Amino acid sequence: MVRIGVTGLARAGKTALLTSIAGNLLELGKGAGRGAAVLPALRGRLGERAITVAYAPAGAAGLARFPAAGNLAALAADPPRWPDRTDGTSLLALDLRIERRLGRMKLPARRLRLELLDYPGEWLLDLPLLAQDFAGWSAAVLRRLEGRPEAAAFLAFVHALPAGAAADEALAAAGHQLYRACLVALRAAGLSFLQPGRFLMPPPGAPPPWIGFFPALGTGGLQRLLAARFDALRDAVRRELVDPSFGRVDRLVVLADILGGLHGGAAAFADMRAALAAASGAINRPAAWLAWLDRLVPGRLPDWVVPWRAGPRRVVWAATKADHVGRQQRGNLARLIGTMAPAGSAPCLHLALASVRCTEDVAHDLAGRPVSAVRGRLLGGERAALSYPGEVPDSPPDDGFWRHPFLALPEFAPARLPAGGRGGVPQIGLDELLCFLLDDVL
Ligand SMILES: Nc1nc2c(ncn2[C@@H]2O[C@H](COP(=O)(O)OP(=O)(O)O)[C@@H](O)[C@H]2O)c(=O)[nH]1
Numbered sequence: 001m002v003r004i005g006v007t008g009l010a011r012a013g014k015t016a017l018l019t020s021i022a023g024n025l026l027e028l029g030k031g032a033g034r035g036a037a038v039l040p041a042l043r044g045r046l047g048e049r050a051i052t053v054a055y056a057p058a059g060a061a062g063l064a065r066f067p068a069a070g071n072l073a074a075l076a077a078d079p080p081r082w083p084d085r086t087d088g089t090s091l092l093a094l095d096l097r098i099e100r101r102l103g104r105m106k107l108p109a110r111r112l113r114l115e116l117l118d119y120p121g122e123w124l125l126d127l128p129l130l131a132q133d134f135a136g137w138s139a140a141v142l143r144r145l146e147g148r149p150e151a152a153a154f155l156a157f158v159h160a161l162p163a164g165a166a167a168d169e170a171l172a173a174a175g176h177q178l179y180r181a182c183l184v185a186l187r188a189a190g191l192s193f194l195q196p197g198r199f200l201m202p203p204p205g206a207p208p209p210w211i212g213f214f215p216a217l218g219t220g221g222l223q224r225l226l227a228a229r230f231d232a233l234r235d236a237v238r239r240e241l242v243d244p245s246f247g248r249v250d251r252l253v254v255l256a257d258i259l260g261g262l263h264g265g266a267a268a269f270a271d272m273r274a275a276l277a278a279a280s281g282a283i284n285r286p287a288a289w290l291a292w293l294d295r296l297v298p299g300r301l302p303d304w305v306v307p308w309r310a311g312p313r314r315v316v317w318a319a320t321k322a323d324h325v326g327r328q329q330r331g332n333l334a335r336l337i338g339t340m341a342p343a344g345s346a347p348c349l350h351l352a353l354a355s356v357r358c359t360e361d362v363a364h365d366l367a368g369r370p371v372s373a374v375r376g377r378l379l380g381g382e383r384a385a386l387s388y389p390g391e392v393p394d395s396p397p398d399d400g401f402w403r404h405p406f407l408a409l410p411e412f413a414p415a416r417l418p419a420g421g422r423g424g425v426p427q428i429g430l431d432e433l434l435c436f437l438l439d440d441v442l
C-alpha cells in the first residue's frame, strides 16, 4: 500500500488534484488505444506492462470517501463545472493491477493499493507547533499580528491582561473567542499563516478539552493554564500523525496557490512565504530533538515517534493553477516555490501544476513584442478570454516588483474533456508528479 497525503493552504486545489488523479489513472487503466494520450510519462515508465485501475471498495479506513465519480461527472458535464466545494477529510482509494513478466512469461499481476488522503491544509500549519513551546509560539504570533487591523480587538485584550493574571476560565474563554474571531478575519483577508489551524478547522466531534487558549505572554496561573492547553493540542497533533486511519502518510504533496499569493500583494505574499517556510521546516526537520533522544535511548522510543522521525519518504511542493500563466512563466513558478519551500533530506520535487487545465498557451502581442499568454473560457460565460497576468519572478520578489502589481487572475471554467473523456482530464505537471511519487513502487 502506498499512502499519499495531499494538503495545502486553503483553496489551493486539493479537490481538483484528487479528481484529476482519479480521472487520469482510471483512463490510463482502460488500456492501449484508449488511454494512449493519457499520462505519457507514466505509460512510458510502465513500458509493455498492462495496468488496470479501479476504485477500491469502501469501508476499509473509516474515513469519508472522496467523491471522485461525482466530481468527474461535473467535469464531464456540458458545460463542465468545477466539483463542489467540501471541507473536512476524505480518502480516495484506488486498486492498481500491474502486469508482471519474466522475459515472455507472464507472472501473477502485482496489486497495489493507492490511498490519497485529503488532509486539511489548516492542520499542516500545526506541525511546526511540535517543535515550539507556548512562550516562543506566543511571542512569534503576537509579533505577526502587530499592526493588523483584524487583530486590533484581540491585541487590546492581551495587552490589557496583568502579567501575573490568575487562572480564570472566563478570561481564557473570552481571549479564545477574540483570537478565533481574529483568525477568521485574517483568513477572509487572504492570509494563510494562521495557527493553530485546528481553531479554524476543528476535529470532528465534541470540542476538545484543549481548545480554550490563545497566545499570551504572562507569568501567572492563567499563563500556565494556556500553556497546558497548548501542550495538550500538541499531544493531539502527535497522536493523529500515527492514527491508523489518518496518519502514517509516507508520501506528501503540498499545494500552494503561489500565483494567488503574488496577486494578493506584498503582505499576502510575505504571509504565504512564512507559512511555507514553517511547513517545510516541520516536514524537513521532523525532529532534530528526536534524533537526539534516539541517541540517548537507542531502540527504546515509543512507536508513535517512528514514522514522524522518519518523515515522509517523498515530498512534492506544487504551485497550483499554473494554467493561469504561459509556458515560459511556469518554469519560473516552479523555481519560485523551490526557493520558498526548500528540499530536506527526502527526495523532493518542486513543480508548476494545473490539475485541471483550463487554458491553452498563446503568443500575445504586447506593444510589438510577443509575450506568452493563455486563453480560456471564463467561469459563468461562453466567451474565451485572453490573460497575461505578468512576469512570474523566479525567487521571492523585492520592493520593485510590488510597484507594478501582478494583474488579475481570472477564474476560468474547466475546458471540455478532450475526445469525450477518453483523453483523461487535461493537466499540466500531473504526469511528472505521479511518476515521481510512484517511481520506487512501479
Ligand atoms: N485554472 C485552474 N483553476 C483551478 C485548478 N485547480 C483548482 N482551481 C480553482 O480553484 C478552486 C478551488 O479548488 P479546490 O480543488 O476546490 O481547492 P481545495 O479547497 O484545496 O480542495 C476551484 O474551484 C477552481 O476555481 C487548476 O488546475 N486550474
Ligand SMILES: [Mg+2]
Pocket (backbone or CB within 6 Å): 014, 015, 085, 086, 087
Ligand atoms: Mg477541497
